[in-house]
Amino acid sequence: MDRIAAIEALTRKALWLSNWMIHHANHIRPNVDGVKVGGHQASSASMAAIMAALYFGVLRPEDRVAVKPHAAPVFHAIQYLFGKQSLEKIENFRAFGGAQSYPSRTKDTDDVDISTGSVGLGVAFTAFASLIQDYVRAKPWADTSRPEGRMVALVGDAELDEGNVYECLLEGWKHGLRNTWWIIDYNRQSLDGVVREGLYDRIEAIFRAFGWDVVTLKYGALQRAAFAEPGGEKLKAWIDAAPNAIYSALMFRGGAAWRERLLDEIGDQGEVTALLARRTDAQLAELMANLGGHCTQSLLEQFEAAGSDKPTVFIAYTVKGWATPLAGHKDNHAGQMTSAQMETLRQSMNVRPGHEWDKLEGMADPAAIERFLASVPFNTKESRRHTSPAVATIGPQFVGTGTTSTQTAFGKILDAIAKTDSDLARRIITTSPDVTVSTNLGTWVNRRNLYAAREMVDVFQKEAIPSAQKWRFKPEGQHLELGIAEMNLFLALGAAGLSHSLFGERLLPIGTLYDPFISRGLDALNYACYQDARFLLVATPSGVSLAGEGGAHQSIASPLIGMAQDGLASFEPAFADELSVIMDWAFDYMQRSGDARPDLADWPRDVTGGSVYLRLSTRSIEQAPRTADKALSDDIIRGAYWLKPPTPECDVVIAYQGVLASEAIEAAGRIGGDRRNVAVLAVTSADRLNAGWHAAQRGRLHGDTAARSHVETLLADIPHRAGLVTAIDAHPATLGWLGSVLGHRTITLGVEHFGQTGTVNDLYAHFGIDAAAIEVAARSMIGSQG
Numbered sequence: 001m002d003r004i005a006a007i008e009a010l011t012r013k014a015l016w017l018s019n020w021m022i023h024h025a026n027h028i029r030p031n032v033d034g035v036k037v038g039g040h041q042a043s044s045a046s047m048a049a050i051m052a053a054l055y056f057g058v059l060r061p062e063d064r065v066a067v068k069p070h071a072a073p074v075f076h077a078i079q080y081l082f083g084k085q086s087l088e089k090i091e092n093f094r095a096f097g098g099a100q101s102y103p104s105r106t107k108d109t110d111d112v113d114i115s116t117g118s119v120g121l122g123v124a125f126t127a128f129a130s131l132i133q134d135y136v137r138a139k140p141w142a143d144t145s146r147p148e149g150r151m152v153a154l155v156g157d158a159e160l161d162e163g164n165v166y167e168c169l170l171e172g173w174k175h176g177l178r179n180t181w182w183i184i185d186y187n188r189q190s191l192d193g194v195v196r197e198g199l200y201d202r203i204e205a206i207f208r209a210f211g212w213d214v215v216t217l218k219y220g221a222l223q224r225a226a227f228a229e230p231g232g233e234k235l236k237a238w239i240d241a242a243p244n245a246i247y248s249a250l251m252f253r254g255g256a257a258w259r260e261r262l263l264d265e266i267g268d269q270g271e272v273t274a275l276l277a278r279r280t281d282a283q284l285a286e287l288m289a290n291l292g293g294h295c296t297q298s299l300l301e302q303f304e305a306a307g308s309d310k311p312t313v314f315i316a317y318t319v320k321g322w323a324t325p326l327a328g329h330k331d332n333h334a335g336q337m338t339s340a341q342m343e344t345l346r347q348s349m350n351v352r353p354g355h356e357w358d359k360l361e362g363m364a365d366p367a368a369i370e371r372f373l374a375s376v377p378f379n380t381k382e383s384r385r386h387t388s389p390a391v392a393t394i395g396p397q398f399v400g401t402g403t404t405s406t407q408t409a410f411g412k413i414l415d416a417i418a419k420t421d422s423d424l425a426r427r428i429i430t431t432s433p434d435v436t437v438s439t440n441l442g443t444w445v446n447r448r449n450l451y452a453a454r455e456m457v458d459v460f461q462k463e464a465i466p467s468a469q470k471w472r473f474k475p476e477g478q479h480l481e482l483g484i485a486e487m488n489l490f491l492a493l494g495a496a497g498l499s500h501s502l503f504g505e506r507l508l509p510i511g512t513l514y515d516p517f518i519s520r521g522l523d524a525l526n527y528a529c530y531q532d533a534r535f536l537l538v539a540t541p542s543g544v545s546l547a548g549e550g551g552a553h554q555s556i557a558s559p560l561i562g563m564a565q566d567g568l569a570s571f572e573p574a575f576a577d578e579l580s581v582i583m584d585w586a587f588d589y590m591q592r593s594g595d596a597r598p599d600l601a602d603w604p605r606d607v608t609g610g611s612v613y614l615r616l617s618t619r620s621i622e623q624a625p626r627t628a629d630k631a632l633s634d635d636i637i638r639g640a641y642w643l644k645p646p647t648p649e650c651d652v653v654i655a656y657q658g659v660l661a662s663e664a665i666e667a668a669g670r671i672g673g674d675r676r677n678v679a680v681l682a683v684t685s686a687d688r689l690n691a692g693w694h695a696a697q698r699g700r701l702h703g704d705t706a707a708r709s710h711v712e713t714l715l716a717d718i719p720h721r722a723g724l725v726t727a728i729d730a731h732p733a734t735l736g737w738l739g740s741v742l743g744h745r746t747i748t749l750g751v752e753h754f755g756q757t758g759t760v761n762d763l764y765a766h767f768g769i770d771a772a773a774i775e776v777a778a779r780s781m782i783g784s785q786g
């Protein structure tokens with residue numbers, strides 16, 4: 001059996017299995033709750049031939065693929081044919097523990113390289129994965145004996161509506177993007193309907209403008225043969241001019257409708273009429289559906305002809321719902337075949353009832369297919385997921401005494417690390433969306449240089465213009481300079497944070513940005529966490545403490561984002577020594593094994609590890625005169641410690657997170673005086689404190705009666721009659737839950753409304769988070785004892 005015939009047979013099998021998987025989930029598996037299961041038969045059919053040509057023909061084990069989210073059933077079917085997906089999982093497609101609706105690195109077990117789901121993100125991820133592959137391979141410590149892979153995105157045409165796709169094209173161009181293939185499933189349909197005419201021209205122009213090769217797969221081999229027949233030129237001209245909607249509608253209606261329409265418009269009682277007459281209705285429908293994206297021969301030819309490392313976009317013309325009765329219908333996105341239609345498809349595939357899942361069922365030459373499958377290059381027995389040993393941490397780099405800010409301390413800690421000749425320093429990659437200097441990465445960059453594939457001198461330095469920044473670009477440079485787009489930052493962190501798994505080389509990525517602009521890239525941050533990428537996010541400056549920078553620059557919600565974001569442990573230290581302890585811990589936490597899949601009982605994820613978010617401030621405050629011993633360091637990581645512990649006479653506790661430490665201490669001093677009735681709780685991570693509390697509650701509910709969280713232990717020292725005042729330069733809900741841990745009355749201070757320009761004092765007074773406001777709240781607790 002030749003290769004094309006084998007891949008065509010496997011295309012049909014993948015088409016059948018994907019449709020059956022969805023049908024089975026929706027119509028055969030018992031539906032216990034009446035909620036629609038779903039699945040996308042038409043979107044899957046659209047890509048079946050493209051994916052079969054790639055997986056069974058073109059891809060190599062070192063390639064990494066982001067599959068269009070709603071083509072997941074085809075992906076699972078292909079993996080099943082390779083023997084890398086179990087029957088049980090696909091029988092349970094979209095069910096608990098079954099194959100996932102959209103390919104998932106963390107939830108699926110069948111060799112997903114890159115998760116997808118939020119359209120556009122998987123596409124752009126491939127570009128950053130390619131940059132990271134180049135970054136890693138340019139380093140002296142990298143093992144370059146492994147072959148370079150291609151980063152491949154299978155793209156729905158409507159994904160190109162997402163802005164992040166263009167943001168990454170720009171960034172890719174700046175960094176000399178290579179080894180990236182985007183294969184567009186150009187079915188001219190999205191979810192709601194048929195896309196605008198002429199989009200093709202725009203797409204082509206855009207990609208060419210960014211230096212990509214553009215390969216169009218418009219006509220299949222059948223069509224090309226027909227065009228060569230007498231009258232074929234006219235048929236081709238008709239196809240080229242046909243509006244998307246007409247083509248789709250005729251595709252849906254079938255062979256007889258095609259004949260009627262074509263005879264009507266180009267019938268000539270001559271060559272064209274004869275060309276049509278030589279075909280039955282079924283053959284005519286097959287011919288018109290034989291677009292480039294469904295023609296195995298054309299796909300293989302074009303993929304294999306693209307030999308260079310230049311980024312390449314393939315525009316593969318397809319029909320949504322190809323080879324099914326859903327073909328071309330404008331409402332087919334969530335449409336599914338009826339049981340009767342599935343029955344017809346089953347018969348046409350030679351599948352006997354009861355043998356729907358059999359891999360080789362209905363194949364003309366099953367033994368040859370089995371041999372072929374065993375010989376497919378991508379179907380390697382070795383794991384395509386790499387690992388890389390953890391890099392040793394070097395201990396906290398204590399810096400900063402007197403008065404300093406956490407942001408300044410961050411720069412100094414990194415500089416201290418940069419000066420070391422350590423693996424840790426070598427494996428760090430920093431990146432920032434155009435705020436490198438203003439987030440204090442400058443000295444790190446001066447020491448460790450910027451990354452570029454080819455060396456570039458710092459022109460300002462060469463021209464002897466004095467500047468604190470020495471911007472030298474080198475292959476061994478360790479800072480990836482990005483433009484302002486925050487989406488790109490999180491996609492880059494996502495790719496760098498999976499380098500150990502994708503490329504077998506550990507990176508410790510650190511990304512810095514302005515805290516309010518986390519929201520600008522939030523979905524890409526969520527996406528990076530969902531993929532279990534490991535990185536350190538340093539967001540600075542934050543809150544109304546930014547004062548003169550004004551309203552929308554003053555973040556309010558970010559601590560709540562940090563708490564709610566799975567896979568991200570967030571901290572907001574007040575003092576430099578806390579920060580150095582947290583950073584040292586973070587480098588270790590980022591490398592803990594994610595192999596044990598996170599589950600509900602596993603927060604605060606100390607076994608599986610995760611990424612870390614630090615919310616820092618530019619506001620300098622007096623540092624606590626102390627050395628962080630082991631006990632204090634442990635508490636800093638657990639999320640809180642007593643700055644001033646409660647006595648049995650304690651009336652009120654002031655709990656703060658972050659830069660309001662100075663206000664909390666001042667307020668406590670004003671009330672307390674010589675009385676010992678005011679305690680101060682320093683919260684370094686409301687996130688971990690809260691997560692630990694939830695975990696302990698869950699533990700107790702499941703019979704672990706001894707389970708006790710750090711916050712419960714801390715608050716147990718407070719007399720029950722005492723009240724709590726919480727204070728944060730952010731949304732007060734961050735700490736507001738503390739009162740419900742053991743039932744202490746609580747007043748929560750914080751910022752709930754957009755800020756504005758002013759001095760720190762103006763703004764703290766305006767929002768009621770200055771020492772005076774904390775004092776008033778605390779005194780009100782002392783007076784009224786509940």
Ligand SMILES: Cc1ncc(C[n+]2csc(CCOP(=O)(O)OP(=O)(O)O)c2C)c(N)n1
Nearest residue numbers: 043046117118119156157158159189190191
């Ligand atoms: C960010 C985001 N917005 C919306 C959706 C919902 N959605 C899923 S598929 C889809 C349309 C996709 O069309 P296209 O990419 O052309 O794929 P096709 O189904 O045509 O193959 C939409 C809007 C989503 N998954 N992600």
Ligand SMILES: [Mg+2]
Nearest residue numbers: 157158189190
């Ligand atoms: Mg589409």
